[in-house]
Amino acid sequence: MIIPFEHSQSAHCETGVLSNLLRFHGADVSEPLGLGVGAGLFYSHMPFIKVNDLPITTYRTMPGFIFKKFCRRTGIKVKRFKFKDPEKAMLALDEALEQGLPVGLLTSVFYLPYLPRAFRFHFNAHNIVAYGKEGDEYLISDPILEEPVRIDRKMLIRARFAKGMPNTNGQMYYPTHVPDDLNLNKAIISGIKATARDMSTIPISFFGGKAIGYLASRLKNYEKKYGEENAKMYLGNIVRMQEEIGTGGAGFRFMFGAFLQEAAVHLGNPALQQKSLEITKIGDLWRSFAYDCGRMCKGRAPDMNFDLLSEQLKVIGEQELRFFSSLRKMDLKA
Numbered sequence: 001m002i003i004p005f006e007h008s009q010s011a012h013c014e015t016g017v018l019s020n021l022l023r024f025h026g027a028d029v030s031e032p033l034g035l036g037v038g039a040g041l042f043y044s045h046m047p048f049i050k051v052n053d054l055p056i057t058t059y060r061t062m063p064g065f066i067f068k069k070f071c072r073r074t075g076i077k078v079k080r081f082k083f084k085d086p087e088k089a090m091l092a093l094d095e096a097l098e099q100g101l102p103v104g105l106l107t108s109v110f111y112l113p114y115l116p117r118a119f120r121f122h123f124n125a126h127n128i129v130a131y132g133k134e135g136d137e138y139l140i141s142d143p144i145l146e147e148p149v150r151i152d153r154k155m156l157i158r159a160r161f162a163k164g165m166p167n168t169n170g171q172m173y174y175p176t177h178v179p180d181d182l183n184l185n186k187a188i189i190s191g192i193k194a195t196a197r198d199m200s201t202i203p204i205s206f207f208g209g210k211a212i213g214y215l216a217s218r219l220k221n222y223e224k225k226y227g228e229e230n231a232k233m234y235l236g237n238i239v240r241m242q243e244e245i246g247t248g249g250a251g252f253r254f255m256f257g258a259f260l261q262e263a264a265v266h267l268g269n270p271a272l273q274q275k276s277l278e279i280t281k282i283g284d285l286w287r288s289f290a291y292d293c294g295r296m297c298k299g300r301a302p303d304m305n306f307d308l309l310s311e312q313l314k315v316i317g318e319q320e321l322r323f324f325s326s327l328r329k330m331d332l333k334a
Helices: 013-024 031-037 065-074 086-098 153-160 184-200 209-219 222-226 228-243 250-267 271-297 306-328
Strands: 041-051 054-060 077-081 103-107 126-134 137-141 149-152 172-177
Touching: 013 031, 013 065, 013 126, 013 172, 031 065, 031 184, 031 250, 041 184, 041 209, 041 250, 054 228, 065 077, 065 184, 086 103, 086 126, 086 153, 086 172, 103 153, 137 153, 149 153, 184 250, 184 306, 209 306, 222 228, 228 250, 228 271, 228 306, 250 271, 271 306
Parallel strands: none
Antiparallel strands: 041 054, 077 172, 103 126, 103 172, 126 137, 137 149
16 A cells, blocks of 8 residues: 655755645645745744743644645645544544545654654654555655655554643644645745734744744843753753744745745746745844854853854844834735
8 A cells, every 4th residue: 555655855944744645646846945935934932831841832734734734825725634543543544545545644753763863852743744554664755855764653542642741632634625726826925924914913923933032032131041951951942943843944035035936937026036045044044043042052152152042043033023024014915
């Protein structure tokens, strides 16, 4: 039971699964287009919510929102399932595969044995595609890997039913109807406007572009508040959330820039090409910030301190607010 599914390595799991699944159904949707139409780029810092005793910093929308918003804006119909019983979840997966449908699965990174041990941590929002089964092994297209892999049934159950936040609940999904002619232009405009609005207009300091400046103001007090070692641990978590969990930091800025390039062509709007260059430069600032934070955490930055890191982050926040405010005001026509 093997579906002729084309695996393609991607920068991010959810946008990669979106692109790969839709390509199987005949819609040539790039990963950046999935991110942009799905309005996946976001930012928040919530010190009052902690995971493993560390404050939450996110660089993207909630897991699953990109896929849902993309499909809603383009008229794609999707079936989604949650389960309490692992056996029922596996039976539903087998039935879909027997119908020739590759299936998106929500899994925990920690229980995917094909990943290197250093990459396996407790993150319960990793998207993969199951596209076949041989005996007790499932054929898996994991978008962050170069080649397809296999996983034993028992381990797949563990990955699909990992406890924690969020609870995976055996979630699975697959498209049931993809229009022959996707109305991409209107969807592109909706995605741009939603991203720009969420990043530039939310008045609460924990969300959007304002949250970057909020974290910057807290960062300069980390060492005094938490002590040297704990401050480095908090700092390392910010970078891990930026560059590893969800790849939503600099990576999403570069991908959003690629989306704006595609949008410029679709909409015949050269101004979006210039906007693509602007957000790419901001992505470079995020990458430099992560690099300097990493040096600090490893004790290799005698020229760096929390005040300087705070200033870097403040500049990034100011630039993002200006960028998304300007993008929101653009006159975009389908």
